[in-house]
Amino acid sequence: MTKIASPRAFLLLPFLIFHALSQPESSIAPMEKTEQEALYMVIQGFVGQRWNGSDLYPDPCGWTQIQGVSCDLFDGLWYVTALSIGPVLENSLECTEKSEFSPLLFQLKHLRTLSIFDCFSSHEQTSLPSSNWEKLAESLENLDLRSNQGLVGGIPANLGQLRNLQSLVLVDNSLVGELPMELGNLIQLKRLMLSGNRFSGQIPASLCNNLNQLLILDLSRNSLTGSLPSSLCGLSSLLKLDVNSNRLHGSLPPGLGNLSHLTLLDLRNNCFSGVPSKSLAGMESLQVLLLSYNPWDGSLLEFEWKNLRNLTTLDLSHMGLKGTIPETIASLKRLRYLALDNNHLSGVVSSKFAALPSLTALYLNGNNLTGELEFPERFYRRMGKRFASWNNPNLCCNAAAMATGSAPHGVAQCKQDQEPSTNGSISNERVDDRNPDQNSGLSTSFLFPASSISGFWWGIVVQEVMVMFLLVMLL
Numbered sequence: 001m002t003k004i005a006s007p008r009a010f011l012l013l014p015f016l017i018f019h020a021l022s023q024p025e026s027s028i029a030p031m032e033k034t035e036q037e038a039l040y041m042v043i044q045g046f047v048g049q050r051w052n053g054s055d056l057y058p059d060p061c062g063w064t065q066i067q068g069v070s071c072d073l074f075d076g077l078w079y080v081t082a083l084s085i086g087p088v089l090e091n092s093l094e095c096t097e098k099s100e101f102s103p104l105l106f107q108l109k110h111l112r113t114l115s116i117f118d119c120f121s122s123h124e125q126t127s128l129p130s131s132n133w134e135k136l137a138e139s140l141e142n143l144d145l146r147s148n149q150g151l152v153g154g155i156p157a158n159l160g161q162l163r164n165l166q167s168l169v170l171v172d173n174s175l176v177g178e179l180p181m182e183l184g185n186l187i188q189l190k191r192l193m194l195s196g197n198r199f200s201g202q203i204p205a206s207l208c209n210n211l212n213q214l215l216i217l218d219l220s221r222n223s224l225t226g227s228l229p230s231s232l233c234g235l236s237s238l239l240k241l242d243v244n245s246n247r248l249h250g251s252l253p254p255g256l257g258n259l260s261h262l263t264l265l266d267l268r269n270n271c272f273s274g275v276p277s278k279s280l281a282g283m284e285s286l287q288v289l290l291l292s293y294n295p296w297d298g299s300l301l302e303f304e305w306k307n308l309r310n311l312t313t314l315d316l317s318h319m320g321l322k323g324t325i326p327e328t329i330a331s332l333k334r335l336r337y338l339a340l341d342n343n344h345l346s347g348v349v350s351s352k353f354a355a356l357p358s359l360t361a362l363y364l365n366g367n368n369l370t371g372e373l374e375f376p377e378r379f380y381r382r383m384g385k386r387f388a389s390w391n392n393p394n395l396c397c398n399a400a401a402m403a404t405g406s407a408p409h410g411v412a413q414c415k416q417d418q419e420p421s422t423n424g425s426i427s428n429e430r431v432d433d434r435n436p437d438q439n440s441g442l443s444t445s446f447l448f449p450a451s452s453i454s455g456f457w458w459g460i461v462v463q464e465v466m467v468m469f470l471l472v473m474l475l
């Protein structure tokens with residue numbers, strides 16, 4: 001432990017002397033030899049054999065701190081509490097092509113956070129250790145493995161032993177298989193994010209039965225099948241539920257409205273059909289509701305819009321919706337983004353949309369809307385390309401809008417307004433289809449900020465806690 005005779009250590013001598021002066025007596029943070037050796041070996045497993053920890057960092061919890069390693073004191077000895085591997089900061093430890101989990105990982109008995117980002121490359125495939133997780137059961141709170149193309153295999157059932165785990169993030173890896181029902185044993189979980197893998201099978205009901213503290217559930221971008229388990233509706237603390245881009249089907253469980261704290265519900269790109277009527281009625285906190293690309297086939301009248309006063313983002317495109325657009329949607333005062341395009345909607349468009357103070361995107365294209373668009377010129381100017389109404393053959397614009405050149409693309413002049421010699425200019429040409437992700441920054445990365453990649457999920461938690469706090473204040 002006190003061997004600091006290597007030439008490299010002398011480079012650090014001035015710092016050491018400074019440290020020795022400011023902290024008289026022992027300037028080396030006392031550590032168990034096994035703990036220190038385990039730390040070196042674990043890091044070596046990820047970054048390669050050539051990395052010589054004891055040489056470079058003789059005092060890893062003291063004056064030669066390793067980037068990405070945090071320590072804490074327990075009974076007068078220093079232990080590793082956080083380990084973060086991967087190119088997060090410029091001088092972070094980077095992985096070798098043959099990185100692997102050292103079995104000594106499980107000896108770091110005070111490890112609270114393990115974060116591995118962009119480490120396991122696709123050249124050498126690695127799996128999660130299938131056993132020994134119980135050794136970290138007391139300590140491990142955050143397990144965060146992101147963007148590891150070479151991380152393959154399934155989630156080991158043994159991971160369910162981590163009974164103190166609060167955040168499990170396995171995002172954008174190459175994991176496969178069914179979600180083990182043992183995940184339901186992680187009863188302290190506040191955040192479960194498994195998006196961007198190749199998980200298949202059904203969402204285990206156990207997952208929903210027990211995880212009462214869950215705030216964020218993100219299973220998006222996998223190949224999950226079956227329907228949403230009705231036990232989901234018991235997760236009353238849930239703030240974000242994202243299962244977009246899977247193969248889920250069926251109608252939504254009737255109790256879904258019990259998720260009264262939910263701020264985000266993203267069911268895009270699945271095969272959900274039919275709404276059990278009013279099933280979203282209780283979600284008064286909902287801010288973002290994304291249901292596009294589902295063969296829903298219903299009508300907008302089935303939703304209890306007037307309860308969803310806090311909605312800012314509503315994406316209902318490509319859902320086979322029929323019927324008219326209810327006026328109550330145009331009275332959702334906080335709406336910023338509304339996409340109703342590519343459905344079978346009919347009837348007239350309420351001019352009330354122009355009065356929504358925050359509206360910056362309105363997509364109505366690809367429907368069967370009729371009558372005259374009665375928006376003032378300044379509305380079209382404000383919206384620019386984020387207003388779309390083409391491909392509605394029976395929709396028209398008044399002569400005034402035509403004259404000033406503010407008329408929306410692909411909409412003809414109304415017949416009664418037409419001068420006898422002109423034919424109007426119905427254009428069936430499709431301009432680039434609207435893309436919510438580009439036009440309003442609407443994407444999962446927007447909703448879950450990129451800063452969280454670092455493995456420090458406190459930003460998010462603080463955000464969630466703020467929301468919770470606001471809710472508590474209100475009650």
Ligand SMILES: *[C@@H]1O[C@H](CO)[C@@H](O)[C@H](O)[C@H]1NC(C)=O
Nearest residue numbers: 006049051052053054055056
């Ligand atoms: C690491 O460095 C120490 C001290 O310089 C040396 O004794 C040891 O053999 C080295 N270990 C490896 C694996 O190279």
Ligand SMILES: *[C@@H]1O[C@H](CO)[C@@H](O)[C@H](O)[C@H]1NC(C)=O
Nearest residue numbers: 230231232233234255256258
């Ligand atoms: C939803 O809440 C109601 C009343 O609060 C309750 O009776 C029902 O069991 C809940 N549904 C689910 C699925 O939790």
Ligand SMILES: *[C@@H]1O[C@H](CO)[C@@H](O)[C@H](O)[C@H]1NC(C)=O
Nearest residue numbers: 284285286309310470471474
């Ligand atoms: C709606 O949003 C406001 C402001 O963000 C918040 O204070 C209020 O609690 C929200 N309402 C509900 C029902 O969540």
Ligand SMILES: *[C@@H]1O[C@H](CO)[C@@H](O)[C@H](O)[C@H]1NC(C)=O
Nearest residue numbers: 344346347367368369370394
């Ligand atoms: C569009 O609406 C008109 C009546 O407004 C109706 O005659 C026509 O059949 C509808 N077209 C489609 C494709 O639904």
Ligand SMILES: *[C@@H]1O[C@H](CO)[C@@H](O)[C@H](O)[C@H]1NC(C)=O
Nearest residue numbers: 419420421422423424425426
């Ligand atoms: C366009 O107007 C001309 C006369 O100006 C008329 O002969 C022609 O039929 C019109 N075309 C359409 C599609 O209405």
